[in-house]
Amino acid sequence: MKNLLLIFVALLSYGNVNGQSKTVPLYFNTALGDMKAYPGTDKLQATAAGLSSMSDDNGGTYRWDATSTVTDDGFKFIQATGVTTGRWVRVGNANTLKGSTTLSGALLTTTYTVSFNATLPFVPITVIYTPRTQSAAQPSWIPVGGITTTGFTISYQTVPVVGTNNMIIDWIAIKQ
Numbered sequence: 001m002k003n004l005l006l007i008f009v010a011l012l013s014y015g016n017v018n019g020q021s022k023t024v025p026l027y028f029n030t031a032l033g034d035m036k037a038y039p040g041t042d043k044l045q046a047t048a049a050g051l052s053s054m055s056d057d058n059g060g061t062y063r064w065d066a067t068s069t070v071t072d073d074g075f076k077f078i079q080a081t082g083v084t085t086g087r088w089v090r091v092g093n094a095n096t097l098k099g100s101t102t103l104s105g106a107l108l109t110t111t112y113t114v115s116f117n118a119t120l121p122f123v124p125i126t127v128i129y130t131p132r133t134q135s136a137a138q139p140s141w142i143p144v145g146g147i148t149t150t151g152f153t154i155s156y157q158t159v160p161v162v163g164t165n166n167m168i169i170d171w172i173a174i175k176q
Contacts (some may be wrong), residue, residue, distance in 0.1 A: 032059060032078065035088050040064025040082035046088065051075065062088040070098075087168060095175040097124070103167040105135050105160040115151040124173035127152045135160050136167035 032048040040046065046062040051058035062078065072079035078088035088176035092098075101114045114129070124147055131137040139157040145151035151175070160167060 033074070034077050036081045037061065039068075039083045039086055040088065042066035045091070061091040063091055064105060065089045077172045096172050097175075098170070100132075100168065100171045102165045103136070103169065104164045105166050107162050108159060110156045110159055112150055112154050112156075112167070113152065116149075116173060118150075120149045120173075122175055123147060123149055124152075126176055127173045129154065129169050129171040130151055132168040132170055133162045133166060135163060136169050 030049045035046065035048055038046075041064060045061060046064075048059040050056040055088060065088075066086045068077070068089060069085055070077045070089075071088055072087070075170050076116045080086065080088070097118075097120065099115060099117065103112050103114070127141075127142060127147055129152075131140075138160055140154050142152055143155050146155070152171070154169070
């Protein structure tokens with residue numbers, strides 16, 4: 001059954017508590033794609049039960065960004081039908097940090113440092129990385145002590161192909 005069932009009504013997206021305006025979260029008890037039928041108001045949050053079905057455990061929390069014009073990708077950015085400006089934007093998990101890094105293969109270099117582009121208040125317990133280019137897809141590992149608050153080190157068994165911006169790596173740092 002593909003019908004949208006709202007547990008909380010979208011019409012009452014803001015409440016008043018002790019004289020302060022508060023956002024009331026919405027819960028979409030359906031697949032993520034059905035959120036397209038409901039544009040929000042700035043900073044409104046909603047939770048989808050699933051991505052392609054209610055039972056796939058791939059839903060998540062979203063907030064409405066009234067100024068966004070990012071292309072709808074069906075997961076991180078959701079454009080409501082008939083809305084030109086404004087998107088549902090997926091809220092990241094507080095226990096993970098993710099990114100994509102482009103490196104350049106250098107002559108005789110087997111160790112590369114990937115930056116988190118921030119100093120974290122913790123050292124991640126682990127980092128999972130995936131090469132997206134052939135140059136980066138070689139036997140590699142993160143050495144003991146290779147994860148810090150600012151990034152991580154990848155050691156390659158052999159020298160990767162030399163080139164400019166030829167090594168693309170996606171990564172997820174996990175807090176706990």
